[in-house]
Amino acid sequence: MPENSVSNIATADALTLLLHNQHALAAAIEEVTKWLSENGVESAAYNAAGAMEALDTNAKEIANAIMRLRQA
Template sequence: MPDTSDYKIATADTLTLLLHNQHALGAAIEEITKWLSENGVGSVAAHAMSAMEALDANAQAITDSILRIRQS
């Protein structure tokens, strides 16, 4: 039977990559939101800001999970 620590490492590494993707998506949404605000589309920008808030909250939960997996 494979070592469970190998699975934990693989899981944590995968979650870390997903977290990096999440940060990249957040940065892209932030740039789009800035452009929308500057070009008079404030209502759409507000929706984009809501999406960014969800990304931030989920990123923290993913970070916490990664730390728990790496410490176990």
């Protein structure tokens, strides 16, 4: 196995862990957003929803990078 492949695997593994963190953070922010919305703190709920969108967008890009590394 070429050394580059070992490096790609290690990088993909690290990114996978970060992706799991992205999903956990998104789930937590979703719960906070729901609570904020239900308790009349709409501006904070709106900001939290924006953060969730950013996490989702970035998670998709991290997943794409993982796939490219694993295919190399």
